[in-house]
Every structure is written in C-alpha cells, then in structure tokens.
Amino acid sequence: MIKGIGEDGQEKLKKARVIIAGGGGLGSPVAMYLAAAGVGTIRIVDHDRVELSNLNRQVLHWDKDIGRPKVDSFGEKLQQLNRNIVVEPVNETISEDNISSLVRGFDLIVDAMDNLPTRYLLNRAAVDNSIPFIHGAVYGFEGRAMTVIPGKSACLRCVYRGLMPSEKFPVIGVTPAVIGCIQATEAIKYILGVGRLLTDRLLVYDGLNMKFTELTVTRDPECEHCHQISG
Amino acid sequence: MSVTIEIPSYLQTFVNNLETVEVEGDTIGACLHELAVKFPSVEEKLFTREHKLHSYIGIYINGEDAYPDELTKPVKGNDRILILYIIGGG
Numbered sequence: 001m002i003k004g005i006g007e008d009g010q011e012k013l014k015k016a017r018v019i020i021a022g023g024g025g026l027g028s029p030v031a032m033y034l035a036a037a038g039v040g041t042i043r044i045v046d047h048d049r050v051e052l053s054n055l056n057r058q059v060l061h062w063d064k065d066i067g068r069p070k071v072d073s074f075g076e077k078l079q080q081l082n083r084n085i086v087v088e089p090v091n092e093t094i095s096e097d098n099i100s101s102l103v104r105g106f107d108l109i110v111d112a113m114d115n116l117p118t119r120y121l122l123n124r125a126a127v128d129n130s131i132p133f134i135h136g137a138v139y140g141f142e143g144r145a146m147t148v149i150p151g152k153s154a155c156l157r158c159v160y161r162g163l164m165p166s167e168k169f170p171v172i173g174v175t176p177a178v179i180g181c182i183q184a185t186e187a188i189k190y191i192l193g194v195g196r197l198l199t200d201r202l203l204v205y206d207g208l209n210m211k212f213t214e215l216t217v218t219r220d221p222e223c224e225h226c227h228q229i230s231g
Numbered sequence: 232m233s234v235t236i237e238i239p240s241y242l243q244t245f246v247n248n249l250e251t252v253e254v255e256g257d258t259i260g261a262c263l264h265e266l267a268v269k270f271p272s273v274e275e276k277l278f279t280r281e282h283k284l285h286s287y288i289g290i291y292i293n294g295e296d297a298y299p300d301e302l303t304k305p306v307k308g309n310d311r312i313l314i315l316y317i318i319g320g321g
Contacts, residue, residue: 169320
C-alpha cells in the first residue's frame with residue numbers, strides 16, 4: 001500500500017471528475033495515467049482530427065486512427081484501458097462561449113492545449129469557477145508545469161502576461177510525455193490530498209541537459225485574471 | 232561585478248549558441264543592455280521599440296520572478312538572471 005492512498009484514496013480517485021483540455025501530446029499521457037489510476041470521470045475536449053504528424057507524440061492515437069476525431073480515438077483507448085471509468089469525449093472548440101459550461105461540475109482542469117490563447121481562457125475559467133488548474137506546456141526539448149489553486153496561489157496569468165508573436169511550437173515526442181506525467185502526478189496528489197503541490201512554483205524542464213529548474217512565482221496583485229479573488 | 236545571464240534555447244542561436252553569458256551591471260536592465268551590446272541581434276528579441284521588455288518574456292533573478300519593474304531591479308555579483316520565454320506547445 002502506498003501511504004495516502006489505500007481504499008479511501010482509491011475511492012477518492014473514483015469519485016473525482018477531471019476535465020482534460022486537449023487530446024494531443026500532453027493529453028495522452030495525462031489521460032492514460034489518470035484512467036489507469038482509476039479517476040472516475042474524465043472529460044476530454046478537442047475539436048481536431050488525428051493527423052499523421054500527430055503520431056510522434058500523441059500516443060493515444062495510432063496509425064489506424066488518422067482522420068478520426070481525436071476525442072473518439074481517445075475515448076476508445078481510455079475505455080479499453082479501464083472499463084470501470086466514465087469517459088466523456090467532447091468534440092468542440094474551447095471558446096469564451098462554452099468554457100464555463102465545459103468545466104462546470106469538475107474538480108480539476110488539466111491544461112493540455114497546444115496554444116496560449118486557449119490556455120488563458122482555461123486559466124480564467126479555473127479562477128472564475130474556483131477549480132484547481134494544472135498547467136503544462138512544451139516546446140522542443142523544453143517543458144513547463146505549474147499547479148494553480150485559485151485564490152491561494154499564482155495563476156497562469158500572474159506568470160505569463162503576453163502571447164508569442166509566432167504560435168508554432170514544434171515538439172519532440174518525449175517532452176510532452178515527461179510533462180504530462182508530471183501533470184498527472186499533480187492531479188493525483190490533489191485528488192488524494194497528499195504531498196506538496198507545484199503551487200507558486202514554475203517547473204522548467206530542459207530535456208537537452210536533463211535538468212529541472214524550479215522558479216518561484218507569486219500572485220500578481222494586479223493580475224487581470226485573479227486579482228479580485230482571495231483565498 | 233559579474234552577473235550570469237542564462238540564455239533560453241530560443242535565443243541561443245543569437246549568442247553563438249552560448250547557454251550563459253557573463254555581463255557587468257548594477258541592474259537587470261543594465262545587464263540585459265550589455266548582453267545586447269555584445270550580441271546586437273538579441274536587442275529586438277528582448278525589447279520593444281520603446282525599450283520595454285516584450286510581454287512574452289519573464290525575467291527571474293536567482294530563481295525568483297523579478298516582475299514588475301524588472302529592468303530597474305538591482306543586481307549584485309554572482310547573481311543569475313534567467314530569461315524565460317512563454318511556450319505554448321502541447
């Protein structure tokens with residue numbers, strides 16, 4: 001038995017409802033490990049179809065899935081991995097119009113997106129609905145991860161304040177695997193109430209030098225997303 | 232008084248592929264300015280035409296977020312400045 005889990009912990013995992021935004025490189029490992037851990041309800045949101053170029057990193061999609069909606073491919077594999085969980089595939093584009101209804105009723109939001117504007121939407125929705133938010137992002141051999149507890153710790157907007165002029169982020173497949181597993185670890189820790197979350201800390205992973213750096217971040221009192229809420 | 236600037240991979244091609252650069256300066260802004268003097272093509276990667284930091288760059292000093300007023304924050308010998316670009320891939 002692992003300390004902090006046991007039957008009670010497994011029950012907590014079973015009752016947990018997690019929404020994963022993005023069914024790609026980050027979403028694949030996050031979903032696989034949460035499903036395998038027994039997280040009871042996993043909603044996966046993505047509007048894309050599987051393409052050949054996805055297969056270097058989006059390991060829940062296989063060659064035979066090319067052309068299928070990602071959420072269908074995702075849902076099928078997750079359900080095969082664990083038939084005792086509920087998988088909710090949502091084939092939609094996340095937008096300001098639907099974000100609140102997508103996240104409402106969920107215990108945790110996992111950021112597995114491939115672009116910054118949608119990440120900011122998710123962060124805003126997490127803050128507005130007081131839902132913990134687990135950020136992850138990758139570029140090349142580099143990755144980042146951070147956990148946000150709204151009203152208590154720095155949110156993504158406290159740390160990132162702009163948009164890159166170019167929104168192309170090529171990725172080597174192993175990088176989202178590393179970061180996705182860190183996000184899944186954070187999700188499981190949060191659900192179980194164990195360990196020390198990656199709050200007020202931005203973890204920077206440098207795969208080329210195999211180095212992890214921890215940066216201290218703090219809530220921005222003028223943050224446009226979270227300055228009005230308190231813990 | 233030497234300060235180390237850690238160069239993100241995105242910028243390394245503009246600084247002869249160096250991972251760190253040693254500079255002299257009393258403030259973060261002075262150090263970044265010296266970096267841009269040594270490697271002129273870095274200037275536009277760091278600063279707007281109004282000589283403000285681009286909004287997609289974060290500056291950390293000895294592992295702590297230097298925001299706000301990053302450019303005027305004082306530094307001392309052996310400090311490490313880290314330039315962090317936003318990344319968004321998944």
